[in-house]
Amino acid sequence: xxxxxxxxxxxxxxxxxxxHHSAPLRRSAIGAQGWNVLRGDLPLPLAVIRRDALAGNxxxxxxxxASHGVGLAPHGKTTMSPQLFxxxxxxxxxxxxxxxxxxxxxxxxxGARRCLIANQVFQAVDLQGIDDxxxxxxxxxxxxxxxxxxxxxxxxRWHAAAANPQPMELLLEIGVDGxxxxxxxxxxxxxxxxxxxxxxxAKLVGIECYEGLGATGRSDAxxxxxxxxxxxxxxxxxxxxxxxxxxxxxxxxxAGGSAIFDLVADHLKMKLSRPVQGLLRSGCYVTHDHGTYxxxxxxxxxxxxxxxxxxxxxxxxxxxxxxxxxxxxxxxVGKRDISYDLELPLPIAFCRPGxxxxxxxxxDWKIGGLNDQHAYLRGSGPEHQALRVGxxxxxxxxxxxxxxxxxxWMPVVDDQFNVCDAIVTCF
Amino acid sequence: xxxxxxxxxxxxxxxxxxxHHSAPLRRSAIGAQGWNVLRGDLPLPLAVIRRDALAGNxxxxxxxxASHGVGLAPHGKTTMSPQLFxxxxxxxxxxxxxxxxxxxxxxxxxGARRCLIANQVFQAVDLQGIDDxxxxxxxxxxxxxxxxxxxxxxxxRWHAAAANPQPMELLLEIGVDGxxxxxxxxxxxxxxxxxxxxxxxAKLVGIECYEGLGATGRSDAxxxxxxxxxxxxxxxxxxxxxxxxxxxxxxxxxAGGSAIFDLVADHLKMKLSRPVQGLLRSGCYVTHDHGTYxxxxxxxxxxxxxxxxxxxxxxxxxxxxxxxxxxxxxxxVGKRDISYDLELPLPIAFCRPGxxxxxxxxxDWKIGGLNDQHAYLRGSGPEHQALRVGxxxxxxxxxxxxxxxxxxWMPVVDDQFNVCDAIVTCF
Numbered sequence: 001x002x003x004x005x006x007x008x009x010x011x012x013x014x015x016x017x018x019x020h021h022s023a024p025l026r027r028s029a030i031g032a033q034g035w036n037v038l039r040g041d042l043p044l045p046l047a048v049i050r051r052d053a054l055a056g057n058x059x060x061x062x063x064x065x066a067s068h069g070v071g072l073a074p075h076g077k078t079t080m081s082p083q084l085f086x087x088x089x090x091x092x093x094x095x096x097x098x099x100x101x102x103x104x105x106x107x108x109x110x111g112a113r114r115c116l117i118a119n120q121v122f123q124a125v126d127l128q129g130i131d132d133x134x135x136x137x138x139x140x141x142x143x144x145x146x147x148x149x150x151x152x153x154x155x156x157r158w159h160a161a162a163a164n165p166q167p168m169e170l171l172l173e174i175g176v177d178g179x180x181x182x183x184x185x186x187x188x189x190x191x192x193x194x195x196x197x198x199x200x201x202a203k204l205v206g207i208e209c210y211e212g213l214g215a216t217g218r219s220d221a222x223x224x225x226x227x228x229x230x231x232x233x234x235x236x237x238x239x240x241x242x243x244x245x246x247x248x249x250x251x252x253x254x255a256g257g258s259a260i261f262d263l264v265a266d267h268l269k270m271k272l273s274r275p276v277q278g279l280l281r282s283g284c285y286v287t288h289d290h291g292t293y294x295x296x297x298x299x300x301x302x303x304x305x306x307x308x309x310x311x312x313x314x315x316x317x318x319x320x321x322x323x324x325x326x327x328x329x330x331x332x333v334g335k336r337d338i339s340y341d342l343e344l345p346l347p348i349a350f351c352r353p354g355x356x357x358x359x360x361x362x363x364d365w366k367i368g369g370l371n372d373q374h375a376y377l378r379g380s381g382p383e384h385q386a387l388r389v390g391x392x393x394x395x396x397x398x399x400x401x402x403x404x405x406x407x408x409w410m411p412v413v414d415d416q417f418n419v420c421d422a423i424v425t426c427f
Numbered sequence: 428x429x430x431x432x433x434x435x436x437x438x439x440x441x442x443x444x445x446x447h448h449s450a451p452l453r454r455s456a457i458g459a460q461g462w463n464v465l466r467g468d469l470p471l472p473l474a475v476i477r478r479d480a481l482a483g484n485x486x487x488x489x490x491x492x493a494s495h496g497v498g499l500a501p502h503g504k505t506t507m508s509p510q511l512f513x514x515x516x517x518x519x520x521x522x523x524x525x526x527x528x529x530x531x532x533x534x535x536x537x538g539a540r541r542c543l544i545a546n547q548v549f550q551a552v553d554l555q556g557i558d559d560x561x562x563x564x565x566x567x568x569x570x571x572x573x574x575x576x577x578x579x580x581x582x583x584r585w586h587a588a589a590a591n592p593q594p595m596e597l598l599l600e601i602g603v604d605g606x607x608x609x610x611x612x613x614x615x616x617x618x619x620x621x622x623x624x625x626x627x628x629a630k631l632v633g634i635e636c637y638e639g640l641g642a643t644g645r646s647d648a649x650x651x652x653x654x655x656x657x658x659x660x661x662x663x664x665x666x667x668x669x670x671x672x673x674x675x676x677x678x679x680x681x682a683g684g685s686a687i688f689d690l691v692a693d694h695l696k697m698k699l700s701r702p703v704q705g706l707l708r709s710g711c712y713v714t715h716d717h718g719t720y721x722x723x724x725x726x727x728x729x730x731x732x733x734x735x736x737x738x739x740x741x742x743x744x745x746x747x748x749x750x751x752x753x754x755x756x757x758x759x760v761g762k763r764d765i766s767y768d769l770e771l772p773l774p775i776a777f778c779r780p781g782x783x784x785x786x787x788x789x790x791d792w793k794i795g796g797l798n799d800q801h802a803y804l805r806g807s808g809p810e811h812q813a814l815r816v817g818x819x820x821x822x823x824x825x826x827x828x829x830x831x832x833x834x835x836w837m838p839v840v841d842d843q844f845n846v847c848d849a850i851v852t853c854f
Binding site for chain 1: 433440441442443444445446447448467468469470471504526527528529532533536546547549550551552553555556559560574575577578581602604605607608609610611640746748749750751752757759762763767768798799800801803815816817828829832833835853854
């Protein structure tokens with residue numbers, strides 16, 4: 001694949017949402033077509049990104065990290081969009097985070113040279129993939145998580161069999177009892193770090209944890225949870241430093257999803273015997289949402305007094321295809337098009353064709369269910385009664401990741417819903 | 428896009444599951460690479476299709492339709508795979524069904540010439556897309572659903588403004604109170620059919636319903652539901668025929684998802700004043716599953732005495748990445764990779780690297796939850812205690828549609844998990 005194909009691929013009418021009548025276009029040519037979503041120029045359903053909210057989110061999160069003296073390595077799994085990776089790097093991100101080696105490849109091709117894989121890597125095919133990528137891109141750094149001796153032994157086995165392998169850069173993962181991956185105890189973590197130090201297949205470059213699974217939205221509980229976890233992380237970092245287990249000029253200390261990132265940021269600054277680079281890995285901030293992360297952000301805002309710094313930048317537009325019974329309108333959007341893993345989509349606006357600006361949805365509108373290709377929009381008030389086949393309805397989402405992965409491209413729109421740009425995904 | 432690009436595209440390491448070290452390959456070249464899933468030749472997670480189960484399902488369902496004297500128009504939304512579309516047509520399918528005009532395009536490019544859209548179409552951009560496709564492919568037939576006068580008026584508005592438009596072929600949709608789309612009453616349906624007859628923008632070519640939303644898995648209730656719905660469909664078909672509202676040589680009568688298709692098949696045969704083509708639209712049969720459709724098939728088998736005619740042809744393989752606590756193994760697979768909308772994935776087999784055949788999972792293994800990129804495999808028995816980082820675990824799915832749409836390609840494997848072919852999707 002050429003870099004042009006990655007950043008500026010040809011999109012055609014086989015891509016959901018692309019106008020059927022349009023000739024294939026380079027992504028970069030889409031903004032000049034004069035398309036407008038409300039005018040019906042594109043088939044629905046259609047996921048769109050609001051240009052100004054996106055730009056604001058990129059800037060706000062980078063500013064947050066900078067003001068707390070930490071770097072940002074946004075999680076690329078959220079969007080898997082080379083264009084958004086470039087925007088994040090251009091905004092000042094330290095690097096990018098991924099979950100798999102295939103994801104890493106897209107980020108490296110998009111220009112990232114400092115990468116984290118916030119996951120265990122242990123399959124030979126994946127380890128070799130990282131090694132090959134580091135050879136192909138001089139200066140590329142890739143650090144991934146380790147949380148068990150069994151994993152380290154698989155790395156060593158690969159290393160022993162590989163041709164001229166480089167040592168892998170590892171982040172020691174600290175986990176929580178009852179949660180997911182990560183060392184559960186100080187002793188276990190330290191023993192593993194010592195074992196990494198003794199290995200020629202790997203070197204320890206930092207400590208990692210993920211606080212997001214413990215987030216509840218209640219500030220007292222979330223603060224206590226984050227404080228306790230980060231205290232453990234810092235104690236282990238201190239012990240590793242005292243025992244000279246880090247084999248790197250700069251120690252990486254990383255945490256941070258998109259729910260309670262403010263509660264871990266300050267803990268990522270430490271004085272050790274060599275410089276410490278704190279890194280937040282938030283991914284969902286880039287488009288934010290209308291649901292789960294919106295509510296988390298309200299509590300962040302209350303804690304840090306910033307106002308609601310992030311704004312929902314993603315909407316999925318659909319049309320009313322049937323009004324079969326009072327109180328029920330069926331929309332042309334379903335599980336193939338929009339997130340439903342954390343909660344159902346949220347009606348946010350509607351617009352009669354021919355109008356140039358939408359109206360906010362009334363509070364009585366709810367999505368009562370989704371099928372593969374349909375949504376059930378229920379409501380009781382006069383606006384719902386007035387809905388007609390053909391009317392446009394915008395849905396907000398809860399959890400950006402699981403809407404991004406349902407689209408191969410998305411138009412970027414201005415406040416009048418003119419298509420002014422486009423992004424591509426590579427899930 | 429060329430037909431070669433559609434049926435035989437170039438796949439490269441940016442596609443999830445493709446080996447990082449491999450040069451880009453035409454899809455048709457993948458079967459000759461000598462890759463084996465259990466040997467670790469491909470990065471995990473990886474969705475695979477079992478060759479023999481797929482072939483058996485294609486044959487069994489076609490045989491079922493033929494033995495009931497109806498045609499098969501499999502729903503393409505399930506797989507959106509041009510290769511599988513071709514296999515279905517080659518197996519004898521009457522045509523294909525889709526949910527959107529973009530999906531239709533893929534089917535037409537793959538060779539379908541008799542197509543249903545089991546959905547309302549009403550946006551001008553979509554109507555024009557159908558009209559253009561019919562012009563580009565002589566002999567192409569596309570029939571879609573109508574269930575309201577408001578929708579018909581939008582079709583007429585498009586027709587009045589279009590250049591030399593052809594009339595649209597419509598299927599009158601019969602719906603159920605409290606369910607989704609479709610005319611609720613005999614009178615409403617007949618009035619709409621009369622209105623279509625009077626319109627030069629459209630012609631009535633058949634009657635449609637979808638019984639699958641009402642399926643419970645209890646044979647008595649499902650039989651009563653299907654009988655009542657199909658009785659309404661037949662009464663409306665008879666009335667439309669008597670009033671000469673059909674404008675077609677052959678009347679289409681279509682129903683049938685993948686849950687209780689046996690309860691509607693025989694109702695699709697009718698004697699009217701002109702020939703009737705009954706059509707089942709099942710989509711999920713092609714890979715079947717280990718969950719919802721497996722259970723529905725058990726009840727189908729009990730009713731028709733056929734044995735379990737369909738077999739699960741899709742599995743998602745992952746690796747154990749961490750065993751952080753007794754009873755918990757974390758797998759390298761998550762919401763981005765596997766269905767979770769009807770129920771969580773089901774452990775079906777496991778295999779230590781180096782072994783050439785997997786062992787069936789014990790009954791105590793359960794997937795307790797999914798994150799974006801992780802699965803929680805819980806168990807209490809000795810096999811779970813013996814799990815190690817690097818072990819392979821196969822998960823069965825519930826609902827094929829929502830696993831297909833998470834993969835751009837899938838290897839087809841033989842019983843030894845040798846990759847012998849590959850399919851591509853175009854969601």
